[in-house]
Amino acid sequence: MNCKMRLTLVLSMLAIFTLTRAQEALPVLNLTLDKAIELALSDNPTMKVAEQEIELKKIAKKEAWQSMLPSASIDGTISYDIKVAEIKTSMGSFKMGMDDSNTWNGGLNVSLPLYAPAIYRSITMGQKDIELAVEKSRGSKMELINQVKKAYYQLMLAQDSYDVLMESYKLTERNYNVVKAKYEQGKVSEYDKISAEVQHRSVWPNVVSSKNAVNLAKLQLKVLMGVTADVDLATNDKLANYEGQMQIDATSASQISLDGNSTLKQIDMNGELLNQQRKMLYTNFHPTLALVGSYQYLSRSNTNWEFYNYNWSNSSSISLSLSIPLFKASNFTKLKSNKIQQWQLAENRLNTERQLRMQAQGQLDNMVSSAEQLETNKKSVELAKKEVSISEKRYEVGKGTILELNSSQVSLTNVQLTYHNSIYNYLVAKSEFETIIGKE
Numbered sequence: 482m483n484c485k486m487r488l489t490l491v492l493s494m495l496a497i498f499t500l501t502r503a504q505e506a507l508p509v510l511n512l513t514l515d516k517a518i519e520l521a522l523s524d525n526p527t528m529k530v531a532e533q534e535i536e537l538k539k540i541a542k543k544e545a546w547q548s549m550l551p552s553a554s555i556d557g558t559i560s561y562d563i564k565v566a567e568i569k570t571s572m573g574s575f576k577m578g579m580d581d582s583n584t585w586n587g588g589l590n591v592s593l594p595l596y597a598p599a600i601y602r603s604i605t606m607g608q609k610d611i612e613l614a615v616e617k618s619r620g621s622k623m624e625l626i627n628q629v630k631k632a633y634y635q636l637m638l639a640q641d642s643y644d645v646l647m648e649s650y651k652l653t654e655r656n657y658n659v660v661k662a663k664y665e666q667g668k669v670s671e672y673d674k675i676s677a678e679v680q681h682r683s684v685w686p687n688v689v690s691s692k693n694a695v696n697l698a699k700l701q702l703k704v705l706m707g708v709t710a711d712v713d714l715a716t717n718d719k720l721a722n723y724e725g726q727m728q729i730d731a732t733s734a735s736q737i738s739l740d741g742n743s744t745l746k747q748i749d750m751n752g753e754l755l756n757q758q759r760k761m762l763y764t765n766f767h768p769t770l771a772l773v774g775s776y777q778y779l780s781r782s783n784t785n786w787e788f789y790n791y792n793w794s795n796s797s798s799i800s801l802s803l804s805i806p807l808f809k810a811s812n813f814t815k816l817k818s819n820k821i822q823q824w825q826l827a828e829n830r831l832n833t834e835r836q837l838r839m840q841a842q843g844q845l846d847n848m849v850s851s852a853e854q855l856e857t858n859k860k861s862v863e864l865a866k867k868e869v870s871i872s873e874k875r876y877e878v879g880k881g882t883i884l885e886l887n888s889s890q891v892s893l894t895n896v897q898l899t900y901h902n903s904i905y906n907y908l909v910a911k912s913e914f915e916t917i918i919g920k921e
Contacts, residue, residue, distance in 0.1 A: 554589075
C-alpha cells in the first residue's frame with residue numbers, strides 16, 4: 482500500500498469517526514403521541530400566526546368602537562394675499578381685505594357622532610370577525626393535530642418495518658451460514674448455497690430503504706413540531722400497542738354528525754358576516770347626525786410678519802350636522818352583489834357538506850376494513866412463523882428444499898409488514914375521520 486492510499490484510508494476513517502461522534506452528540510428527545518402534539522401546539526408557527534390573527538380582529542373591533550368617541554383636531558393656516566378679491570356694487574367697490582398682507586388662522590374642531598348606523602353595524606361585524614378568527618384557529622389546531630398524528634404513526638410504521646426487515650436480514654444471514662457450512666461439508670449442492678446467498682443479499686437494500694424512511698419520518702415530525710434539526714427523535718412506541726383502539730363502527734353516512742366540522746362552521750360564520758354586511762349596506766340609505774363644535778383664532782390683513790404684535794380675534798360655534806342621503810346608484814348594485822355572494826355561499830356549503838360526508842364514510846369504511854383484516858393478519862403472522870420453523874427443521878434433516886425455506890422467509894416478512902400496515906391504515910383513517918367530524 483503506497484503513501485497516497487494510506488493517507489486516503491486515514492482520512493476516510495477520520496471522517497467516519499467524526500460523523501459518528503457528531504451523531505452520538507445529538508441530544509435525543511423521547512416522544513409519545515401526546516408529547517408530540519403538545520410540542521406542536523406550542524411551537525408550530527401556524528398556531529402562533531392563528532393566535533395573532535385573533536389579536537388583529539380584536540384590535541379591529543376596538544377601532545370600530547372608538548369611532549363612537551369624539552374626534553378633535555387643531556388646524557392652522559397662514560396665507561399671503563397678493564391681491565384680494567373686490568366686490569363691485571352700485572354703491573361702489575369694496576375690497577375683501579388688504580393687498581400685500583398675510584392672514585393667520587388657528588382653530589380647534591371637535592366632532593361627536595350622535596346617530597351613525599354604519600358604526601353600530603361595524604361593531605357587530607367586528608365581533609363576528611373575532612368569532613370567525615377563533616374558529617379558524619380551532620380548525621388549524623385540529624388539522625395540525627391530525628398531521629402530527631399521521632406523522633407519528635408514519636414514524637412508528639417506518640420503525641416497525643425496519644425491525645421486521647432487519648429481523649428478516651438476520652434470519653437469512655443465519656440460514657446462509659447454515660447452508661454454507663453444509664455446502665463445505667458436501668451435504669448440499671452449490672445451488673442451495675447460491676440461492677441462500679442471493680436471498681440474504683436481496684434483503685439488505687430493503688433494510689437500507691426502511692432506515693431512510695425512518696429518517697424521513699423523523700424529519701417530517703420535526704417540521705410539524707417546530708423542533709430544530711440538531712435534535713434527534715426517539716420513541717419506544719409500536720403500532721401493536723394500538724390494537725385495542727381498533728373498534729369496528731358501521732355508522733352510515735346519514736348518521737354522521739358534522740356539527741363540529743370547522744370548515745362548515747367557517748362557512749356559516751361567513752354567511753353571518755355577509756348578512757351583517759347587507760345590513761351595513763342598508764345604512765347607506767339612513768341619515769347621520771353629528772354634533773360639531775369649533776373655536777377659531779384669527780388675525781387678518783397684516784402687512785408685516787411680527788405676529789406677536791398682531792390684532793387677534795376669536796370666535797366659537799356649535800352646530801348639529803344632519804346628512805340625509807337621497808340617491809346613489811352604487812348602493813343598489815352593492816346590495817345585489819351581496820345577495821349573489823350569499824347564494825354562492827349557500828351552494829358552496831351544500832357541496833362541501835356532501836363531500837365531507839363522502840370523505841367521512843370513506844374513512845369509516847377504511848377503519849372497518851383495517852379492523853376486519855387485523856385478526857386475519859395476526860393469524861397469518863403466527864402461521865408464517867410456524868412455517869419458517871418447520872421449513873428450517875425440514876431442511877436441516879434433508880427433507881425440505883432451499884426453495885421452501887426461502888419462500889417461508891419471504892412469506893413471514895410480507896405478512897408482518899401487512900400486519901403493521903393494517904394498524905397504521907386504521908389509525909390514519911381514524912385521525913382523518915375525527916378531523917372531519919370536528920372531534921377535539
